[in-house]
Amino acid sequence: MAQEIVLYWGEGSTPCWRVMIALEEKGLSNYTSKRLAFEKMEHKSAEVMALNPRGQLPTFKFEEKIINESCAACMFLECKFKDQGNQLTPTSCDEKAKMFQRLFEGLTLGQKLGEVIYYDWKVPEGERHESAKTRNREALRAELQLWEGYMAKETGPYIAGKTFSLADVIIFPSIAYAFYLGLCPKRFPKLAQYHDMVKERPSINKTWFSAWKDNNKDTLKDI
Numbered sequence: 001m002a003q004e005i006v007l008y009w010g011e012g013s014t015p016c017w018r019v020m021i022a023l024e025e026k027g028l029s030n031y032t033s034k035r036l037a038f039e040k041m042e043h044k045s046a047e048v049m050a051l052n053p054r055g056q057l058p059t060f061k062f063e064e065k066i067i068n069e070s071c072a073a074c075m076f077l078e079c080k081f082k083d084q085g086n087q088l089t090p091t092s093c094d095e096k097a098k099m100f101q102r103l104f105e106g107l108t109l110g111q112k113l114g115e116v117i118y119y120d121w122k123v124p125e126g127e128r129h130e131s132a133k134t135r136n137r138e139a140l141r142a143e144l145q146l147w148e149g150y151m152a153k154e155t156g157p158y159i160a161g162k163t164f165s166l167a168d169v170i171i172f173p174s175i176a177y178a179f180y181l182g183l184c185p186k187r188f189p190k191l192a193q194y195h196d197m198v199k200e201r202p203s204i205n206k207t208w209f210s211a212w213k214d215n216n217k218d219t220l221k222d223i
């Protein structure tokens with residue numbers, strides 16, 4: 001019997017994208033996809049609030065189970081469908097440790113990206129400071145240089161080694177977001193190479209946000 005899987009998601013949300021990628025990787029493309037509009041505040045609708053009291057997306061339902069944290073939803077799908085679709089977790093403890101190490105580090109990357117991108121949106125006008133903006137941008141640059149170093153020094157070609165894993169599912173959306181916002185491929189050549197390779201993967205290509213198909217943003221061009 002087919003499982004009932006429902007994903008509420010919003011365009012441009014990297015946490016939502018993670019779950020969309022995991023569903024495709026596990027061969028579960030038949031899920032019920034509910035695309036909501038952030039600009040219309042649909043993520044605060046009664047339907048979502050009943051499932052996710054924070055009114056955030058992704059909101060994810062598997063039969064009667066509700067899993068609203070994107071990483072938890074991806075890990076659940078990998079565990080529940082261990083032998084279906086692509087295996088996203090290495091078997092050895094050492095490789096697994098590496099994968100989880102990178103996966104959780106990826107949350108820091110997402111946070112530092114957010115501190116730059118959403119600064120004006122989050123900080124009221126009278127409280128904004130150029131020095132804070134500069135500090136956030138420098139912190140993001142240092143974080144991205146760290147990832148550039150990982151990609152340069154390690155065996156690759158994926159985030160945690162030779163195979164595409166949950167670490168890629170979680171981190172790729174942040175890297176794609178950075179390039180979409182104008183991150184310079186010449187300054188981060190290894191990340192750019194990784195990005196260009198992974199963007200062709202069917203699970204990623206299929207779920208790419210339509211709003212991200214134009215490539216003219218320059219928010220991060222000086223990072």
Ligand SMILES: N[C@@H](CCC(=O)N[C@@H](CS)C(=O)NCC(=O)O)C(=O)O
Nearest residue numbers: 013014015056057058068069070071
């Ligand atoms: N930790 C959550 C974060 C989810 C999240 O922050 N979603 C954003 C969209 S990217 C959202 O719904 N924001 C609306 C709000 O917080 O009111 C996850 O990874 O699933």
